[in-house]
Amino acid sequence: MEEPKKRTSMSVREMGRLLGLGKTESYYLVKKNYFKVITVGTTMRVMIPSFEEWYANQSFYKKVDGPEPGSQLKLTSVSAEELGTLLGISEASAYDLIAKGHFERIEVLGKMRISNESFWKWYATQSIYRTLEDQAKDSEKMESTLRMPEIARMLGIHRNQVYDIVKRANLETIQIGRYKCVTKDSFYHWYESQSRYTLKPDAQTKGRSE
Structure with missing residues (x-):
């Protein structure tokens, strides 16, 4: 048994119903030449492949019951x-x-x-x-680092002093998004090797497990 041939065209009225449009707006689309239209006798017909290509490359018109527009766009x-x-x-x-x-x-x-x-x-x-995806990745990286303002609060010093410490002690830094961060390992290794600075009580309770 032969399979029925796939339709290659539809009437302007069918196209309008597909998009939930009235007669006037349906013919407006036809006149704009967004898709291929042929005339059979005295009737205009919209070529379905051309219509679907147009539909996939725009996002304004949406089918009443069908996939979202603009898949190619x-x-x-x-x-x-x-x-x-x-x-x-x-x-x-x-x-x-x-x-x-x-x-x-x-x-x-x-x-x-x-x-x-x-x-x-x-x-x-x-x-x-940053994209939401990259923001999620950044959050994971942040868990193993400390930002400059965080270190300043932990030590009770000005942020400029932190930058000086990072430079002099050659602490390991990584760029995460817009932030330059210090790895926790390098910070605590430096902290334990010196006696000038003391962590604030609330920072001491967090320690390496942050």
């Missing part, structure tokens, strides 16, 4: 909202970043997006902003 670009989610910041802060000209802008159906390529190029040049 999201592989190459992100919206301000998606940028905010990626970095764990508000959408307003994401717009501020975009306004500074860090990224290549792309307009899709009147909506502004930025290219993924330009985002990752920018991301590699700075350490202030």
